[in-house]
Every structure is written in C-alpha cells, then in structure tokens.
Amino acid sequence: MLLDLWTIVLVSMGVVFFLAGTVGLLRFPDALSRLHALTKADNLGLGLVVIGLLPRLTGIADGAKMIFVWLLVMLSGACLAQLVAHLIRQSGDFKP
Amino acid sequence: MTAWLDSAALILLIGLAAWVVLGRNTFAAVAGFIAYGMLLGLVWVELQGIDVAMTEAAIGGGLTGALMIGAARRLKSAAPVAPATAGTLVIAIGVGAAMAAILAACVLALPNPAPSLASLVAGNIAATGVQNPITAVLLAFRSMDTLLEAVVLLLALIAVWSLAPDAEWPGRIGVPQTANPNGILAYIARVLPPIGLVIGFYIFWAGADQPGGKFQAATILAAMWLLIISAGLGKTPPVSSRWLRAGLIAGPIGFILVGAYGVASTGAFLGLPAAYAKPLIVTIEIALLPTLTLILALLIPPPLRKRAEA
Amino acid sequence: MTEFLLGSACAILVVVAVGLVRLLRGPGEADRMMAVQLLGTGSTAVMLIFGAVIRQPAVIDVALIVALLSAFAGLAFVRGISPNSGGGDE
Numbered sequence A: 001m002l003l004d005l006w007t008i009v010l011v012s013m014g015v016v017f018f019l020a021g022t023v024g025l026l027r028f029p030d031a032l033s034r035l036h037a038l039t040k041a042d043n044l045g046l047g048l049v050v051i052g053l054l055p056r057l058t059g060i061a062d063g064a065k066m067i068f069v070w071l072l073v074m075l076s077g078a079c080l081a082q083l084v085a086h087l088i089r090q091s092g093d094f095k096p
Numbered sequence B: 001m002t003a004w005l006d007s008a009a010l011i012l013l014i015g016l017a018a019w020v021v022l023g024r025n026t027f028a029a030v031a032g033f034i035a036y037g038m039l040l041g042l043v044w045v046e047l048q049g050i051d052v053a054m055t056e057a058a059i060g061g062g063l064t065g066a067l068m069i070g071a072a073r074r075l076k077s078a079a080p081v082a083p084a085t086a087g088t089l090v091i092a093i094g095v096g097a098a099m100a101a102i103l104a105a106c107v108l109a110l111p112n113p114a115p116s117l118a119s120l121v122a123g124n125i126a127a128t129g130v131q132n133p134i135t136a137v138l139l140a141f142r143s144m145d146t147l148l149e150a151v152v153l154l155l156a157l158i159a160v161w162s163l164a165p166d167a168e169w170p171g172r173i174g175v176p177q178t179a180n181p182n183g184i185l186a187y188i189a190r191v192l193p194p195i196g197l198v199i200g201f202y203i204f205w206a207g208a209d210q211p212g213g214k215f216q217a218a219t220i221l222a223a224m225w226l227l228i229i230s231a232g233l234g235k236t237p238p239v240s241s242r243w244l245r246a247g248l249i250a251g252p253i254g255f256i257l258v259g260a261y262g263v264a265s266t267g268a269f270l271g272l273p274a275a276y277a278k279p280l281i282v283t284i285e286i287a288l289l290p291t292l293t294l295i296l297a298l299l300i301p302p303p304l305r306k307r308a309e310a
Numbered sequence C: 001m002t003e004f005l006l007g008s009a010c011a012i013l014v015v016v017a018v019g020l021v022r023l024l025r026g027p028g029e030a031d032r033m034m035a036v037q038l039l040g041t042g043s044t045a046v047m048l049i050f051g052a053v054i055r056q057p058a059v060i061d062v063a064l065i066v067a068l069l070s071a072f073a074g075l076a077f078v079r080g081i082s083p084n085s086g087g088g089d090e
Helices: A002-027 A031-056 A060-091 B002-022 B026-046 B050-077 B086-109 B118-128 B133-141 B143-161 B184-206 B214-230 B242-266 B274-298 B305-309 C002-019 C021-025 C029-054 C058-081
Strands: none
Touching: A002 A031, A002 C002, A002 C021, A002 C029, A031 A060, A031 C002, A031 C029, A060 B184, A060 C029, A060 C058, B002 B026, B002 C002, B026 B050, B026 C021, B026 C029, B026 C058, B050 B214, B050 C058, B118 B133, B118 B274, B133 B143, B133 B274, B143 B242, B143 B274, B184 B214, B184 C058, B214 B274, B214 C058, B242 B274, C002 C021, C002 C029, C021 C029, C029 C058
C-alpha cells in the first residue's frame, strides 16, 4: 500500500517534469533556454519515473538495469546538450 | 486505458510518417524519421513483440537515422533537382494509390484466423535447447532463411563497394574524420563505446533465452564503432584488409560448416542433432556477430564525406 | 494501479508529442533535435512504465537499446548539421 503510494507520487512528479520540459520547449524565447528546459525532462522526468517504478519490479537486477538506463540517458543527454549549445552559438541564434 | 495509449501512439505515428514524407526541409524530415523509429519501437513494445521492438529501436531509430543524415548532407551540397511536373505527380500519386490498394486487398484477403505455425514451434522448442522462440525459429526451424539473409547483407556491401570510383580502389571506406581530441564529442566517443560493448554482448548472450540476439547486438556494436570513427579516434579499415575480409565471410562460412555437419550427423543440410542443438545454435550466432557488425557499420559511410573533400 | 500507470504513460506520450510542434516549426535545426530528444526520453519512460504493467522485464533491455542508440543518432545528427561541432573550443 505504502509502495503503491510511492509509485503514484513519484511517477506523477515525473509526468509533471515532462510537462514542464514540453512547456519550456514550446514557450521559452530563445534556443538556449529551451535547451535548459529540455534537460529537466531528460534528467528529472525519466529519473522520477524510474525511481517510482522500482518497487514494481521483481528482481534487484531489473532495478539496477532500470537505474542504468537513467544514468545512460543522463550521460548522453549532458554531452548532447553541450554539442547542441555549441551548434546554437555557431548558428547565431544566441543573444547574450 | 491501453486503448488510449495505443491510439495516442498510432495517431502520433501516422502524423510523423506524414511529416517525414511531406516535410520540405531535409534535416527536419530526417529528425522526424528518427522520432518515428523510436515511436515504432514503443508500438512494438505495446504489441508485446519485444524482439522486433529491439530491432526497430536499434536499426530504425539509430543506424538508419545516421544513414539518412549522411544522405541529407550529400543532398545539401548536390545541385537542386528540377521541380516535379504535373505529369510526374499524377504518375507518382497513381502508383502510390495502386500500391496501397493492392496491399489493402492482400491484407483483407488473408484467411481468418491466420495460418500459424506457432503451436508447432511451441511444441518443438524444447528440442533446440534455447528458450527464446524467435531465436529457435531463426536459427533452427528456418535457419536456411537466416543463412540467405546473411549472404544478402554481404552482397549488399559488395554492391556498395562496387560503386566506388576506380581511382579510390582499394582505399579506405569514407573519409577520415577529425574532431578536437579534447572536445566533448571525443569525450563521449571514449566513454560510450565500452558501455555499448557490454550492453551489446549482454543482448547477444540474453538472446538465447529472452528477447535479444546477434542482430540487435551487431547493430549496437556497429553504432559504437561508427561513433569512434566519427570522433576521429579510429579509422575505417581499407577494403583490401585481410582481417576485414576474413570477418566478413566468417559468419556465412561458419553457418555453412554447421550446415554441413548437419548433413553428416542428421542427413539434412542445416539439420541440428538434438543433443548438440544449443551449442551449434550458439556457434552460428557467434560466427554471425562479427560479420553482421562489420556489414552494418560499413554500409553507413561516415557522415562527413563531402565536407572533407571540399 | 494498472490504470494509474497506463494513464501516466499516456500523459507522458501526449505531452512529448505536443513538444513535437518544435519539430514542425523549428526555427533552428537545434530546436528540431531537442524535440526529437524529448520524444526519445519520453518514449523510454513510457516503455519502462508499460514494461512494469505487463510485467515483462525484457522491456528494460529495449529501453537500454533506445537510450544507447538515440544518443548515437543525436551525435550523428549534430555532426551532420555542423561538421565543426565537437571540435569545440572548450
């Protein structure tokens, strides 16, 4: 019962972060701010969903793999964000 | 609730497909195609076709995406083509509509319930020693198809090679890439491949008993190799390289040798004696892994080709 | 519980789908890429939730492949748009 509550609260928070990421991606005025909003959904949205789902899994190995998926997305997301930011600066869509 | 999820995914899928076909900006269409591949993987998960989902996620979203990006780059610097005339458009629409109608007619003409060998597979899977029915079908019940598929992939690579200009033969495939060795691309190209290697071999090994297998694993390994090449940390081998050619034929040769052993032991080509079925299936998979990895990677030229020439 | 999980999966899918407006409108290539990346992360989350609903642990392996290969596609995309990126001055 308590574990169900855990899942409900954390997965809901994950959904909220995905929503925040999308709203930011659509509404923020310049590309760098939009990139910043996107990383929230990538890191926190997926992370909260993963942590929320952990009690639903049967084995420790599955849980570890799921956390690993999140870590992998964070690693590649962080590197990709750097490259995209570089791209934005090159393309001139950047006003300091 | 499942119906909602399915319909949302379906509508999104059709919308993205329309965008890929109708989009005017090539790179935007490619971005849509990558998104389409990821979404198709999700739909296969919803259909509980986990093996297909893995293949779609690896091939559709990842490798084909990289291939299309390379194509888009080349198109960007190519001379613009003349706009389509009304006649061409009418023919294109007519052929497309006729094709759709034929496909629809074929689907509607399928017998209901569809003929299925699933119960036969389920009844005989124990004899193969593997627990993943997909692997059992691909490498035991219908292994001839899989052998021919591997040969077709090899022929495709030879076809691509034969398009190379004479002057460049026997050169390296694609153009050497460069990137700042201290840049973030070089960083991720150093960090990600070891992780990808572990995941690839895990998927390969898991393929005997759960979804996974050589094809998905080969795609992952090929993608990691391409990442290293695109960051300038490694080079593509020259086409004359002995180890490259040996790797390319290792899979089909290993497969055929196992088939020949089948002639000796069971009297049928590719027949697997029940006592050794699993080790033989694993042998075929191990032989095919390097071949598929090399073919999949080398079919996709590095995306920097044109710029390096300029 | 199943209903809640499927509902959240549906919500995430719809939300990231709305984000695809950036894919249509751009304006820059970077914006299109960001929309695709959001869809990639979102569909990974939806997959994991769905895997928990149908109790099929192999779905996590699919998510693993999606995470790895979408990173590869993203890097290839950046390289494709701008060959100088990754050279970087940082």
